[in-house]
Amino acid sequence: MAGLATALGSGAMTNSIAEISGAKTILAIGTNTTQAHPVLALQVKKAARNGAGLIVANPKKIDLCRHATIHLQHRPGTDVALLMGMIKVIVDEGLADLDYIATRCENFEQFLASLAEFNLDAVAAITGVDQELIAAAARLYGSEQPAATLYCMGITQHSHGTDNVWAIANLGLITGNVGIPHGGVNPLRGQNNVQGSCDMGGLPDVYPGYQKVDNPDAQQKFEAAWGVKLSETPGLTHSEIFDKIHEGTIKSLYLVGENPYLSEANASHAIEAMEKIDFLVVQDIFLTETAQLADVVLPAATFAEKDGTFTNTERRIQRVRAAIAPRGEAKEDWRIVTEIARRMGAPGFDYNTPAEIMAEIAALTPSYGGITYERLEEGGLQWPCPTIDHPGTPILHTERFSTASGKARLMPLSFRESAELPDNEFPLLLTTDRSLFHYHTGSMTRRVEGLEQLVSEEFVKINPADAAHLALVDGEMVQVSSRRGTTTAKTKLTAVCPPGLVSMTFHFAESPTNMLTNAALDPIAKIPETKVCAVRVEKMTA
Amino acid sequence: MNPVTITIDGLAIPAQEGMTILQAAQANGLYIPNLCNHPDLDPAGLCRVCVVKIDDWKIAISCKQPVKEGMVVSTEDPEVQRVRKNTVELLVANHPMTCLTCERDGNCELQRVARYVGLEPTDLNRYRRSVRSLPMDRSNPFFEIDHAKCILCGICVRTCDEIQNINAIDFVKRGVASLIGTMGNKPIAESRCESCGECVVRCPTAALSPRHRVQPMREVKSICSYCGVGCGIRLGVRGDQIVGVQGDRENPVNGGSLCVKGRFGYHFINHPERLQKPLVRKDGELVEAEWDEALDLIAEKFSQHKGEQFAALASARITNEDNYLIQKFTRAVMGTNTIDHCARL
Amino acid sequence: MNAINTPADLGPMRDYCQAALGRQKVRFLVCAGTGCIAGGSMAVYQELQRLLSERDINVDVELLYEGKESDAGVGTSGCHGFCQMGPLVRVEPTGTFYTRVKAADVPDIITATLDENSEVERLLFKNPDGSRSVTEHDVPFYNRQQRIVLDKCGTINPEDIRDYFAVDGYQALAEILQHLSPMEVIDIVTASGLRGRGGAGFPAGRKWLGCHKAGGSPKYVVCNGDEGDPGAFMDRSVLEGNPLAVIEGMTIAAYSVGARYGYIYVRAEYPLAVVRLQKAIEQAKQYRLLGENIMGVDFDFDLYIFQGAGAFVCGESTALTLSIEGKRGMPRVAPRPRTTEVGLWDKPTLLNNVKTYAFIPDIIRRGADWFKSIGTESSSGTAVFALTGHIANSGLIEVPMGITLREIIYDIGGGIPHGGTFKAVQTGGPSGGCLPASLLDTPIDYDSLDEAGSIMGSGGMVIMDENTCMVDVARYFLQFTEEESCGQCVPCRLGTKQLLEILKDICKGKGRKADLDLLYELSHSVHGGSVCGLGQTAANPVLTTLRYFKDEYEAHIFEKRCPAKVCKDLxxxxxxxxxxxxxxxxxxxxxxxxxxxxxxxxxxxxxxxxxxxxxxxxxxxxxxxxxxxxxxxxxxxxx
Structure with a gap:
């Protein structure tokens, strides 16, 4: 997200979901779309069915490969090499859109220079993908347009995730596919309102609408609106927070609707922090693993019990409506916050309805300026929607980019390996993914009997050759260890994983996968490298 | 697309080139009975119930026959009536007569068609009745398959193919033994079926029906809370319970499509383990407390830990309004920008 | 000579092969059609080889092409058609025709042929008047026939392409590659009046033209050898007896429509046909008659065999192409584009029956006028029938169109055996109709049969005597169509089932008064409502028996009586x-x-x-x- 914002000026999907089926070429990289975004995947499959070229770049032979024209099965963590290699083919073969680059991009010369290291020989060696296949994918992307790129956590959850995102942006820009219908660079947001929580300033460095906290204009604006003095110092990120708890700086943590016990990379670090902290408040709908560590647990309402809005991955703000009353004494999150604030004597929390909150959001957030509940009754609106009569923006960057110069920045890149690679001690590479049947840490889906009936436990997906080497059979309970911890799960022997690669989800508390993962952070986006770490799979000791 | 005019039973109606007769009729509010047609799918032409006569000479199926300028269509020609009625009679003679206890009673396409063609008991009595007795497939936790009620319209097969591209089911066997089945005719739960339920919502009879279905008293439009796609849904409510979820066909994001979680994963809302009261840790144990007690404690503690001693983690699952207030609280009340959430996970 | 490198090579090749045949003073050809093999012809073949090799003469099994003279040769041939009389042995060059030969008869045949220059009297066909026929031409079964596609079936070894060369094989292809444009070939086919032999009788020339004009590449030529009618084996015999005629015909078709690839769809239940086709394709490739640059000219055509899995419905052209694609064989639903435009893999596809292709080389060589002169105005050429049932001479026959049913049944078929009385003839397989004695003078052609309520079909002909219950016959055929319905459309799937249940009830004496009307009504709805030709014709046996033998239905229903005394419950x-x-x-x-x-x-x-x-x-x-x-x-x- 941060990466895309640097390159294009905005860190969201440039195009809309409904446009995907009209693309001539789709590159799906680092996204197991049919599992994690099944309804959006329908658009991808529809495009493929209508004859679009579908390039799936994924270390695993995921379900989407069934519909693919080309499957680039690259080694995890080598996305930069793969993408820059494709870009080099496109540039070398004269498929780059030079007019577009000239008018809409900057930094082309420096960018060209950085391509030198990505000749096909080198790229094939790094990625493990056949040269011809890379070249064929490049030609397809470079010649059959509009071409859309879809990506997800398989791109961002790396210690060089920002480089990955830049590489994707470079590919879209060099071929002139950004800012046109059915094209674009499209990060698929994982959870239902990730986009919205970012938009709302649920981030340490920005106010709502990505207004920087260290920008004095923004600071003044919010100080005026809220009637208080605000800090111009950006706050701490997720993993830094746990570090500061360990250090004893942070004494109170207010944790809403999250379950770091299972979701945090190198989870034991976070768990220990939460056990140690002076005062932990967890606000959730269930007594999650995390909530069990809390000093106070507040019962929250589910989405079906409250009014509000979600903003989806294509920046569409849509109305959520209360269908039933909150269970028991549970309350809506916004109401709980107002009650805490009021008890602390803070002014400015006298809201009676979410619509009033949205009015304040719209007043302070330019991209949400035209949003009102009345308008949302007619259907969702895609931001930027700055004024009350603005129809919303299905495609970003059609005229200019949201950078200071109005041009997109081509980012010179070089390849960096992942922070931790397999070695003798931990010979397998673990990557994480999602099951279609479960959601995140399973606090909701694991309480749905039918879903639990379909899939109720973790599996270590492992190539049959690796399994044979380790004398493991299908369905055998094994121990998986990394430098950071150990967990257990049953094996699933499958050719979906190439030899050397194992894969697990993180939905199951019984098999906490994030005990294994590496919290090595991307220096810019501060995202941990949950997609690559070194592990060892062993038979259970009796 | 060029506009054309066709005549259906003497009524001139406007249509577009490229439309089928059935589409043109439906666009003009005319009902031509049909069973295997579905607006989301390519026409299959299998049920043969939508037969019409064209230009007074040829019997054709209206779901596949394209309109042509000046085309004269009869839906009540005697030959059409006979073929259509016989076809429906054949289906009914092959169908269980358990309408009153059937999940689809009153909302069944076979009933609708039977009523339209005017089936009479005397007509039906001429037939040799035979209802297939195949065991129901109850292997899927969310829906069940009753082959006896299946009219083999193939809508489920086409849905799984054309829309979902999963192809978990297809026609298997031949002739009267034909049925919709999986690879190797194994139970649906052992197939590649992803339980999205798209076939279930399109089934014209109760051959595919949701398990433990409770009719809602009202529906509320909302947005699915499961992933970033943001599918439009209609929550079915009965009493104070959510009893079902339907895709919102008007929503531009999903056009009514849902995945297994979105359609069937709502039971957590009514789950008995839902937190219903605040909990406060006392003597190492979390015990139920009143809101006042919990909130007072929080206000007290937070007041002591303002600034860099405080951190908030908001959520990618709660609403924009919730998130806005949490960051506002963190910044304006607690005096720190240390607010983050799980966007990166 | 082992390849045809220019079309001009073919003349010398024919002469060479004929010469090789001529070097054999005597040649014993044992019928290796499926019927004769079942009757033990391979034992005869082995015995011939054994006993001849014991003699102090030059004997060869394979034709000798190396210039050496031989005294006797032993070979196998395709089906002669007279399966009733098998196993059959033919002696060349005299053409002596032995019937019902057993291994024990072999010494006598050898002695008579090699030592006495005579015939084994007892093995010659015995005419109804007691006289014996020496050659096929003297046998009434044959002498009223006019054999074109079956002509070479019993006289050449289908497993040796040189036998085919010797009988003018590939002369037609050489001719067109040298002298005719694709359109000129199509014009000849059109002028010949050839109609598709698969059953519907669509004019072949018009179909070829449609495929020729269709845009799209590559194009395909497909041969429908999915012969599924009970009792029919015309296509099998042609594929077993003269596979190269079909292959040459397809190659000519490919040239005409611009096809690059071809498929022969054969039933897996025809293993011998598959083997012979494989050998024929292999040899044609060796001789440069398939593959790239056929006969050295700029024309490529590759041919593959696809084995069907036994579904009757796959004989329907659109189901057949889907089946080749690996999909479930179900007819495509009309309105749909023609197969000539959107066929196999959605590409333009020419699909004809085995016999249609097999006619082509002769039509090209002998001219459209020659073919047109045979048969009737609207149905030119010959028709092949598999004659079975209550008939003296069952087997495979080829007759000029326009011949009457009576001529086939009495003159060729030898009438009803055991002094029985003719009751009905069923043409066109399970979708055909049953015609009574009053229609025996109906000429055999597409239109006359249609008018009588039956169809030409692909050529099954079942003769029934007075001990046949026509309700039971209708039940039998409906049982077949009900089982073989693909099941996709309601009228065929449930309509045939309902018709069958009613017929079963009538046969059991449980018929109701309303059943006659219901049978009639349902039959028409199944005809009018079904997706494909199979469904549309499925009720033909019911409709024709109702039309011509209604009294039998009435006897069953009202008197609980089966006039033919067949229905066990009555x-x-x-x-x-x-x-x-x-x-x-x-x-x-x-x-x-x-x-x-x-x-x-x-x-x-x-x-x-x-x-x-x-x-x-x-x-x-x-x-x-x-x-x-x-x-x-x-x-x-x-x-």
Missing amino acids: ISFRIDEEKCAGCTLCARACPVSAITGEKKQVHVIDQSICIQCGVCKEKCPTKFSAVECVSPKLVMEVA
Whole structure:
């Protein structure tokens, strides 16, 4: 997200979901779309069915490969090499859109220079993908347009995730596919309102609408609106927070609707922090693993019990409506916050309805300026929607980019390996993914009997050759260890994983996968490298 | 697309080139009975119930026959009536007569068609009745398959193919033994079926029906809370319970499509383990407390830990309004920008 | 010579192969059609080889092309068609035609041929008047036929392409590659009046033209060899007996429509046809008659065999192409584009029957006028029928279109055996109709049969005598179509089922008064409502029997009587007290011990035990003829 914002000026999907089926070429990289975004995947499959070229770049032979024209099965963590290699083919073969680059991009010369290291020989060696296949994918992307790129956590959850995102942006820009219908660079947001929580300033460095906290204009604006003095110092990120708890700086943590016990990379670090902290408040709908560590647990309402809005991955703000009353004494999150604030004597929390909150959001957030509940009754609106009569923006960057110069920045890149690679001690590479049947840490889906009936436990997906080497059979309970911890799960022997690669989800508390993962952070986006770490799979000791 | 005019039973109606007769009729509010047609799918032409006569000479199926300028269509020609009625009679003679206890009673396409063609008991009595007795497939936790009620319209097969591209089911066997089945005719739960339920919502009879279905008293439009796609849904409510979820066909994001979680994963809302009261840790144990007690404690503690001693983690699952207030609280009340959430996970 | 590198090479090749054949003073050709093999012809073949090799003469099994003279050759041939009389052996060059040959007859055949220059009298075909026919041409079964596609089936070795060269094989292809444009070939096919031999009789020339004009690449030529009608084996015989004629015909078609690839769809139940096709394709490739640059000219055509899995419906052209694509074989639903435009893999596809292609080389070589001169105005050429049922000479026949049913049944078929009476003839396979004696003078052509309520079909012809129950016949065919319905459309899937259930009830004496109207009504709806030709014609056996034999239905329904005494639920067997001599034969044969009676005493059948199997009637010596079959059923006497 941060990466895309640097390159294009905005860190969201440039195009809309409904446009995907009209693309001539789709590159799906680092996204197991049919599992994690099944309804959006329908658009991808529809495009493929209508004859679009579908390039799936994924270390695993995921379900989407069934519909693919080309499957680039690259080694995890080598996305930069793969993408820059494709870009080099496109540039070398004269498929780059030079007019577009000239008018809409900057930094082309420096960018060209950085391509030198990505000749096909080198790229094939790094990625493990056949040269011809890379070249064929490049030609397809470079010649059959509009071409859309879809990506997800398989791109961002790396210690060089920002480089990955830049590489994707470079590919879209060099071929002139950004800012046109059915094209674009499209990060698929994982959870239902990730986009919205970012938009709302649920981030340490920005106010709502990505207004920087260290920008004095923004600071003044919010100080005026809220009637208080605000800090111009950006706050701490997720993993830094746990570090500061360990250090004893942070004494109170207010944790809403999250379950770091299972979701945090190198989870034991976070768990220990939460056990140690002076005062932990967890606000959730269930007594999650995390909530069990809390000093106070507040019962929250589910989405079906409250009014509000979600903003989806294509920046569409849509109305959520209360269908039933909150269970028991549970309350809506916004109401709980107002009650805490009021008890602390803070002014400015006298809201009676979410619509009033949205009015304040719209007043302070330019991209949400035209949003009102009345308008949302007619259907969702895609931001930027700055004024009350603005129809919303299905495609970003059609005229200019949201950078200071109005041009997109081509980012010179070089390849960096992942922070931790397999070695003798931990010979397998673990990557994480999602099951279609479960959601995140399973606090909701694991309480749905039918879903639990379909899939109720973790599996270590492992190539049959690796399994044979380790004398493991299908369905055998094994121990998986990394430098950071150990967990257990049953094996699933499958050719979906190439030899050397194992894969697990993180939905199951019984098999906490994030005990294994590496919290090595991307220096810019501060995202941990949950997609690559070194592990060892062993038979259970009796 | 060029506009054309066709005549259906003497009524001139406007249509577009490229439309089928059935589409043109439906666009003009005319009902031509049909069973295997579905607006989301390519026409299959299998049920043969939508037969019409064209230009007074040829019997054709209206779901596949394209309109042509000046085309004269009869839906009540005697030959059409006979073929259509016989076809429906054949289906009914092959169908269980358990309408009153059937999940689809009153909302069944076979009933609708039977009523339209005017089936009479005397007509039906001429037939040799035979209802297939195949065991129901109850292997899927969310829906069940009753082959006896299946009219083999193939809508489920086409849905799984054309829309979902999963192809978990297809026609298997031949002739009267034909049925919709999986690879190797194994139970649906052992197939590649992803339980999205798209076939279930399109089934014209109760051959595919949701398990433990409770009719809602009202529906509320909302947005699915499961992933970033943001599918439009209609929550079915009965009493104070959510009893079902339907895709919102008007929503531009999903056009009514849902995945297994979105359609069937709502039971957590009514789950008995839902937190219903605040909990406060006392003597190492979390015990139920009143809101006042919990909130007072929080206000007290937070007041002591303002600034860099405080951190908030908001959520990618709660609403924009919730998130806005949490960051506002963190910044304006607690005096720190240390607010983050799980966007990166 | 082992390749045809230019079209001009073919003349010398033919001469060379004919010369090779001529080097054999005598040639024994043993029929290796499926029927004769089943009858033991391979034992005859081996015995011929064994005994000839014991003689002090030059014998060869394969044709000798190396210049050496030989005294005798032994070879196999395709089906002669006269399967009733198999195993068949033909001696060349005299053309002597032996029937019902067993291995034990081989010494006599060798002696007569090699030593005595005579024939083995007892193995020659015996005419009804007692005289013997020496060659095929003298046999009435053959001499009323006009064999074109079957002509070479019994005279050449189908597993050796040189035999085919020797009988002008590939001359037609050489001719067109040298002298004719694709359109000129199509014009010849059009002018010949050839209609598709698959059953529907669509003009072949028009189909070829459609595919020729269709845009899209690559194009395909497909041969429909999915012969599924019960009792029909025309296509099998052609594929087994002269596979290269089909291949040459397809190659000519490919040239004409611009196709690059071809498929021959054969039933996996025809293993011999598959083997022979494989050998033929292999040899054609070796000789540069398939593959790239055929005969050295700029024309490429590759041919593959696809084995069907036994679904009758796959004989329907659109189901067949889907089946080749690996999909479930279900007919595509009209309105749909023509297969010539959107066929296999959605590409333009020419799909014809085996026999249609097999006619092509002859039509090209001998001209459109020659073909047009055979048959009738609207249906030119010959028709091939598999003659079965209650007929003296069953087998495969080829007759000019326009010949009457009577001529086929009585002149070629030799009439009804055992002095029986003709009752009905069923043409066109399970979707055909049953025609009564009053229509025996109907000429055989597409239009006349259609008018009579039947169809030409692909060429099944079942003759039925007076001991046939027409309701039972309708039931039999409906059982077939019901089982073979693909199941996709309601009228065919459930309509055939309903018709069958009603027919079964009628046969059981459970027919209702309303059934006649319902049968009629449903038959028309199945015809009008079904997706494909199979469904549309599925009710033909019902409609024609209702039309021509309604009295039998009425007897079943109203009198509970089966006039032909076939339907077991409507008949009883009883022993005539006057005639029974108490020989006990019947009692001993009865499988359910329903017959009691002391030796020399009158026997009695216990009707409550009897299962109407009829064994008692068969066993009762003709001199007594004491057992009789009656219908309706005897009312059981209360003791």
